[in-house]
Amino acid sequence: MRCAPRTPSPRSMPGAPTRPAPTTEKSFRGGVDPVIRVRHVLERAERFRFFERNAGMELQLNWVAIAIATVVGMGVGVVWFAKPVFGRPWRRLASFGPNADAPAPIVYIAALLGTAVFVLTLAVATSVVSAAFGIPLLAAAFAAAGVLWLGVLVPRHAAIALFQDMPRPLFLIYIGHDATVLVLAAVIIGLLG
Template identity: 30%
Template sequence: MVPEINWIAVVVATISTMVVGSIWYTPKVFGNYWMRLAKVTPGEGKSAVIPIVVTLIVSFVSAWVLAGATYLSFAFYGGSFLSNALLTALILWGGFTAARFITHDAFEGRPIGLTILNCVHELVTFMVMGLIIGLFAV
């Protein structure tokens, strides 16, 4: 079975990751807290172009995988495409994204607050992608 993927949903979900990240890490939301814990100095003169391009690429891959996994979940379990998308997003986030963040951050000795901040950001990101993919039912 080849998953049917709504490419418009994947592109919109990809763009949503940039919107969520832009809001989440703005100084008035969690940006100042993140910079302090991650030891990032604002205005270091580094270009953000490469990190933004990398983020777009990996966000596209994540949205594509989420869309494919959602289709497989929906085909297997049935029910609502939207609920399958949201549950699949939650499971993929917990099983892969959060688990990997926690493991790497523990070995790198990063502050627990940074790990929690980044994991919750990824949870919100995945749930927004799941919502978008779920609303663009195949």
């Protein structure tokens, strides 16, 4: 059985009038047409040249600066938690006895690795912020450090403090240590790039 050939509809014929594109923003069920909304977002992005500036962005990490900042961060920990500085109140508030044994070497290795990851995260965030907003590395390092401290570390320590009923001075010792390490690491990464 043969089918009859399809007759073209008047709209598909050459020269036939086409449906006009929507011209008002109120053309989609009383709201803004999604096509118009997407077009508006893309125009806005072009205006700021965000996509063009960041296309093919590569991380610029100075491994020497990261290594130096890691060593400085460990040094801050040694000084910060020494008995003349905050060691005595820290040991008392964290319930360490006066005759507590020295920690095992694995604790220091874990602290070194944690500090290295901490500094590497700051370096990556600094590189991204500097490239995304076109600002100098030192300013980007301080911006990234501020966001990491206020947006990640303080809430994390606050949650731990609340769940463990941690004394407020101990909480302040911990977040002060993190802030000091971040500021010094930001200076090193920002200056050495």
